[in-house]
Amino acid sequence: xxxxxxxxxxxxxxxxxxxxxxxxxxxxxxxxxxxxxxxxxxxxxxxxxxxxxxxxxxxxxxxxxxxxxxxxxxxxxxxxxxxxxxxxxxxxxxxxxxxxxxxxxxxxxxxxxxxxxxxxxxxxxxxxxxxxxxxxxxxxxxxxxxxxxxxxxxxxxxxxxxxxxxxxxxxxxxxxxxxxxxxxxxxxxxxxxxxxxxxxxxxxxxxxxxxxxxxxxxxxxxxxxxxxxxxxxxxxxxxxxxxxxxxxxxxxxxxxxxxxxxxxxxxxxxxxxxxxxxxxxxxxxxxxxxxxxxxxxxxxxxxxxxxxxxxxxxxxx
Amino acid sequence: xxxxxxxxxxxxxxxxxxxxxxxxxxxxxxxxxxxxxxxxxxxxxxxxxxxxxxxxxxxxxxxxxxxxxxxxxxxxxxxxxxxxxxxxxxxxxxxxxxxxxxxxxxxxxxxxxxxxxxxxxxxxxxxxxxxxxxxxxxxxxxxxxxxxxxxxxxxxxxxxxxxxxxxxxxxxxxxxxxxxxxxxxxxxxxxxxxxxx
Amino acid sequence: xxxxxxxxxxxxxxxxxxxxxxxxxxxxxxxxxxxxxxxxxxxxxxxxxxxxxxxxxxxxxxxxxxxxxxxxxxxxxxxxxxxxxxxxxxxxxxxxxxxxxxxxxxxxxxxxxxxxxxxxxxxxxxxxxxxxxxxxxxxxxxxxxxxxxxxxxxxxxxxxxxxxxxxxxxxxxxxxxxxxxxxxxxxxxxxxxxxxxxxxxxxxxxxxxxxxxxxxxxxxxxxxxxxxxxxxxxxxxxxxxxxxxxxxxxxxxxxxxxxxxxxxxxxxxxxxxxxxxxxxxxxxxxxxxxxxxxxxxxxxxxxxxxxxxxxxxxxxxxxxxxxxxxxxxxxxxxxxxxxxxxxxxx
Numbered sequence: 107x108x109x110x111x112x113x114x115x116x117x118x119x120x121x122x123x124x125x126x127x128x129x130x131x132x133x134x135x136x137x138x139x140x141x142x143x144x145x146x147x148x149x150x151x152x153x154x155x156x157x158x159x160x161x162x163x164x165x166x167x168x169x170x171x172x173x174x175x176x177x178x179x180x181x182x183x184x185x186x187x188x189x190x191x192x193x194x195x196x197x198x199x200x201x202x203x204x205x206x207x208x209x210x211x212x213x214x215x216x217x218x219x220x221x222x223x224x225x226x227x228x229x230x231x232x233x234x235x236x237x238x239x240x241x242x243x244x245x246x247x248x249x250x251x252x253x254x255x256x257x258x259x260x261x262x263x264x265x266x267x268x269x270x271x272x273x274x275x276x277x278x279x280x281x282x283x284x285x286x287x288x289x290x291x292x293x294x295x296x297x298x299x300x301x302x303x304x305x306x307x308x309x310x311x312x313x314x315x316x317x318x319x320x321x322x323x324x325x326x327x328x329x330x331x332x333x334x335x336x337x338x339x340x341x342x343x344x345x346x347x348x349x350x351x352x353x354x355x356x357x358x359x360x361x362x363x364x365x366x367x368x369x370x371x372x373x374x375x376x377x378x379x380x381x382x383x384x385x386x387x388x389x390x391x392x393x394x395x396x397x398x399x400x401x402x403x404x405x406x407x408x409x410x411x412x413x414x415x416x417x418x419x420x421x422x423x
Numbered sequence: 424x425x426x427x428x429x430x431x432x433x434x435x436x437x438x439x440x441x442x443x444x445x446x447x448x449x450x451x452x453x454x455x456x457x458x459x460x461x462x463x464x465x466x467x468x469x470x471x472x473x474x475x476x477x478x479x480x481x482x483x484x485x486x487x488x489x490x491x492x493x494x495x496x497x498x499x500x501x502x503x504x505x506x507x508x509x510x511x512x513x514x515x516x517x518x519x520x521x522x523x524x525x526x527x528x529x530x531x532x533x534x535x536x537x538x539x540x541x542x543x544x545x546x547x548x549x550x551x552x553x554x555x556x557x558x559x560x561x562x563x564x565x566x567x568x569x570x571x572x573x574x575x576x577x578x579x580x581x582x583x584x585x586x587x588x589x590x591x592x593x594x595x596x597x598x599x600x601x602x603x604x605x606x607x608x609x610x611x612x613x614x615x616x617x618x619x620x
Numbered sequence: 621x622x623x624x625x626x627x628x629x630x631x632x633x634x635x636x637x638x639x640x641x642x643x644x645x646x647x648x649x650x651x652x653x654x655x656x657x658x659x660x661x662x663x664x665x666x667x668x669x670x671x672x673x674x675x676x677x678x679x680x681x682x683x684x685x686x687x688x689x690x691x692x693x694x695x696x697x698x699x700x701x702x703x704x705x706x707x708x709x710x711x712x713x714x715x716x717x718x719x720x721x722x723x724x725x726x727x728x729x730x731x732x733x734x735x736x737x738x739x740x741x742x743x744x745x746x747x748x749x750x751x752x753x754x755x756x757x758x759x760x761x762x763x764x765x766x767x768x769x770x771x772x773x774x775x776x777x778x779x780x781x782x783x784x785x786x787x788x789x790x791x792x793x794x795x796x797x798x799x800x801x802x803x804x805x806x807x808x809x810x811x812x813x814x815x816x817x818x819x820x821x822x823x824x825x826x827x828x829x830x831x832x833x834x835x836x837x838x839x840x841x842x843x844x845x846x847x848x849x850x851x852x853x854x855x856x857x858x859x860x861x862x863x864x865x866x867x868x869x870x871x872x873x874x875x876x877x878x879x880x881x882x883x884x885x886x887x888x889x890x891x892x893x894x895x896x897x898x899x900x901x902x903x904x905x906x907x908x909x910x911x912x913x914x915x916x917x918x919x920x921x922x923x924x925x926x927x928x929x930x931x932x933x934x935x936x937x938x939x940x941x942x943x944x945x946x947x948x949x950x951x952x953x954x955x956x957x958x959x960x961x962x963x964x965x966x
Contacts, residue, residue, distance in 0.1 A: 108839055138837050139713075139893035167894055204837040207896045212782055213706035216542045288446060290518040293542020316445035316519040318547040320783040369834055377834050432811035563800050563858045566699065584862070595806035602858055606865030607941070 107368070109149070109201040110137065115172060117196055120257045124225060125191055126164075129173045132199055136170040140205035142236035143229045143297075143325070146173065147371055149201040150189055155353075155361065157186045160327050160372045162228035163205055166235035173202070176257065178225040183329055184352045208374050209297070209325035211236060216293030218244040219286065221308055223300020224251070227258055229325055230299065234266060245269055247286065249304070252276035283311040297323040327372030328392055330354035333413045340364055340423045341383055355409035359423070366409065366423060373411035380421045382407050387416015432592045436531075436552035439463045439523045446519030450475040451509065451534050453502055455553040456525030457484025463523065464491045474512065478505040478526075502530055506537055513541040522547070527554040529570055532597030545594050556619040560588055561598035568598055573619045576604050576612065585612055588619075623729070625684040625745055631692075636852035636906065642681055643911050647672045647884050648963040649844040653924040657824060657933070661831060664840035664888050672886055673842065676721035677772060678903060679729070684745050686773045686795070686854065693794040693855050694770070699802040700857075701766050703778070703790035710778045710790065711765035712755055713892035714899055718768050743771050765790060774886075774903035777801075781896050785809045786832060788900075795854035795904045797847045797883060798938065802859070832889060835898060840890040847937045848946070849883045852906045856883075871942040876949050877910040880942060882922070909949060915965035919953035926950060 112129040120126045145162045161175035180187045209229050220230045237244045250256045262270050273281045298308040305324050312322045332352050339346050349358040359366045369377040373393030391401040393408035439459050452460045474495040479485045485498045499505050524534050535545045557571045567581020579586050586601030605611050628635045667673025723732035733740040742749040752759040760767050769792035778790035786809045793801040804812050813825045850867040871879050886903040913919040926947050934943050
C-alpha cells in the first residue's frame with residue numbers, strides 16, 4: 107500500500123473530547139487533492155504495535171497544502187484515539203494512506219440533506235466545501251450533546267448560514283427525522299454520519315417513507331471491537347496466529363508478517379475480505395460490507411473488524 | 424436466441440405491485456396497460472394517496488378504471504396528452520413518491536424521460552410491458568430514432584439503411600441499437616421476420 | 621529522447637507504418653499459447669525504459685498523425701465526444717492528470733506553468749499554447765476534457781462512481797474497437813459490458829468492478845486487450861461500420877500479411893482526486909502480421925493463440941471472415957518449439 111509521509115503541523119483542542127490535527131507533507135510538497143467525504147487511514151506505532159485508524163478529511167478539498175482531521179477521545183477503546191490525544195505532538199512524523207472516498211456526494215442529486223451527530227460532523231466539513239463550490243441546494247442538520255460539545259458549530263454557522271440547523275440535547279432541541287424527510291423535493295439525497303442509533307433511525311425513516319435506497323447514504327466506521335482471544339490458521343502461509351483480546355484479526359495477521367490487503371480498516375470497503383476454508387465455531391461478523399446471507403454462509407470474513415469464537419478458523423491467505 | 428445468453432443492458436419488465444413504503448403513488452398507463460392497472464387494484468390498496476393517468480387508444484379500460492379507482496383518476500386520449508398532464512403534476516411531488524408505468528416499451532421510456540427531468544431515476548420506476556413488443560431503434564450510423572420496429576431487421580427512418588436490431592439497449596436514449604446489416608456484403612439481406620409483434 | 625513524429629494516415633491511402641524501434645516496443649499481449657478472457661489487471665507502475673509503460677501516458681512516433689486523425693473523426697461526427705453535466709469536476713481532474721504527466725515525462729515537447737490557478741500549457745508538436753484559469757471553463761475554447769483529449773493518443777472515458785457501480789458519463793472516443801460512445805454514454809458498468817460473450821458467465825466483469833471500486837488515488841492500474849483489424853484504421857467505430865465493414869472482404873492469402881493488423885489496447889485506469897471519478901484510458905497500438913513475423917517467437921505464439929481461439933471470441937472480435945486464412949499464414953512460422961512464458965520479442 108502506497109503511504110504518504112506527513113508531519114503534524116498543528117494540534118488544537120476543539121472541545122473537551124475532540125482534538126483537531128493539521129498534517130503537512132514531510133518534504134514540504136503539496137498533498138493530493140480529494141473529494142468531499144474522503145478519509146485517510148493514519149498509522150501510529152504504539153509500543154511497537156502498529157495501529158491504523160480511518161479519519162475523515164475535514165479541510166476544503168481545494169486546499170492541498172495541508173490535511174485536517176479531528177479525533178474524539180474514546181476511553182473504552184484499544185488506545186488509538188487516546189494515543190492521538192496524549193502522545194502525538196507537533197512536528198511528529200506519521201504515515202497516512204492516500205485519501206479514499208466511501209461517502210461521496212451524489213453529483214446528480216438536486217438537494218442534499220446532511221445529518222450529523224457529534225464527531226460525525228467531520229466528513230461533512232469537506233462535503234460542504236464541495237456543495238458550496240457547486241452552488242448546490244443543501245441543509246446541514248447537526249446534533250450534539252451540549253454547547254461545549256458542538257465542535258465547529260460556530261465555524262459552520264459562518265460558512266453555511268441559514269443552511270445550518272443545530273440540535274442540542276442539553277437544550278432539549280431535537281431533530282424530527284419524520285418531519286424532515288417527509289417533505290423533500292424529488293431528487294433529494296440524505297447523508298448521515300454519527301452514533302449508531304442516529305444512523306439506524308435515519309436509514310429506517312427514509313426507507314419507511316419510500317426513499318429509494320440509492321438516495322440514502324451513511325458512513326459509520328467501526329473500531330475493531332475488543333473480544334475474546336482466538337486462534338487462526340492461514341492455509342497458504344502455513345502459520346497459526348493468536349489473536350489477542352484487544353487486537354483485530356487483520357492486525358494480528360500483519361504483526362505475524364503476513365501481507366494482507368486492506369483499505370478502510372473500518373468494515374466498509376470490502377478490500378480485506380478473506381475466504382473461510384474451515385471453522386468449527388461462530389464467526390462474529392461486525393462489518394457493514396457482507397450481506398446477511400454472506401455472513402450466514404460462514405464462507406467469508408472481514409478481518410479488519412470481525413472476530414471468531416471457537417477452536418479452529420482456517421483462512422485462505 | 425441462444426440458451427443462457429443474455430445481454431445485461433436489455434431491460435427486464437415485471438408485473439406491477441404496490442410498494443408498501445411510500446408517501447404517494449403515481450400510476451401511468453396506456454392502452455392495454457389499463458389492464459395492468461386493474462390488476463394492480465386487485466391487490467390491497469395502499470394507505471397513501473394514489474394518482475392514475477390513463478391514455479386510452481384503441482383498447483379502452485377507462486370505464487372499468489372509473490369504477491375501480493376511488494379518486495385521482497385522469498383519463499386522456501393520447502400518449503402526448505398524458506405526458507403533458509405528467510409534466511403538470513410532477514412539480515408538486517415529493518420524495519417518497521412511487522411511480523408505476525404500464526404500456527408499450529416506447530411509452531415506458533417516453534414516460535421515464537419526462538420523469539428523469541424531475542429527478543426520478545429510471546431504476547426506481549416499476550415497469551410492466553403490455554401492448555406490443557415493438558422496439559424503438561437508434562441508428563448508430565445517422566443517429567435517427569425509428570419507432571415501432573417489429574422485425575429483426577428494420578429500415579432506418581433517417582438514412583434508409585437496413586438495420587439489424589441488437590439486444591443492446593440504452594436507457595439514456597430509450598432505444599435499442601440498430602446496426603447496418605449488409606455493410607460487409609451490400610445488398611445481401613437475411614430473411615426479415617416479425618419477432619417483436 | 622526526442623521523438624521523430626511521422627507523417628502518415630489511418631484512412632483512405634493508409635500510409636501508417638511502424639519503425640523498427642516501434643515494432644520492437646510493441647505491446648505484444650500473449651504471454652502463453654492459449655488465450656482466455658481474464659481481468660489481468662496489474663499496477664500501472666513505471667515500466668522499462670523505452671517500453672510503452674515507461675511513462676503515465678505513452679507518446680510515440682505516431683502522436684501527431686493520430687491527433688490529426690482524431691480531429692478529422694471529431695469534425696465528421698461531434699458525437700464522439702460526450703460529457704454529462706455532472707462530470708465537470710472530473711473534466712478538470714483529467715486536465716490536471718494529463719497535462720501534469722506529459723509535462724513531467726516529455727519536457728522537450730510539453731510544458732505546463734502554474735501561477736496559482738492561472739496555467740499556461742504548451743504543446744510543441746501540435747503548435748498549441750494557451751493560458752487559462754484552472755476550474756474556469758469559460759477560459760478555454762472548448763470543454764476542458766475535449767480540449768486536452770484531442771491532444772492525446774487514444775480514447776478516454778470518465779466513469780462516475782455512484783450506487784456501488786461505475787457509469788460511463790463522459791468520453792472522447794475516436795479509435796475504438798467497435799463500440800459506440802454516443803450509444804453507451806450514461807450506462808452502468810454491467811450495461812456497458814453487456815455484449816461481451818463468455819466474460820459475464822465467468823464473473824470476470826463483476827470481479828473487475830469490485831476491484832475498480834476500490835481503485836485508489838496515486839495507484840493506477842493497467843491491462844492489455846486485443847483484437848484484429850483490417851487496415852491500420854483507428855476509427856473502427858460502429859458509426860462508420862458501413863465504411864470499413866467491407867474491408868474484411870478484401871483480405872486474401874497474398875495480402876493478409878500487410879492488411880491484417882493486431883490491434884492492442886493498453887488500458888489504464890486512474891482514480892481522480894476531486895471528482896472521485898475514474899479515467900479509463902484506452903491507447904491503441906497497431907501492427908501488421910508481417911511486422912509481427914519479424915520476431916519468430918511472436919509469430920509462433922500468435923499462431924498457437926489463434927489456432928485455439930474459442931469460436932465465440934472469433935465472432936465477437938469480427939475475425940470470422942479471415943481467421944482460417946490468418947491461421948494458415950501464421951502456421952508457416954511455427955516449428956512447434958516450446959516457448960517460455962512471456963511477451964518479449966527475442
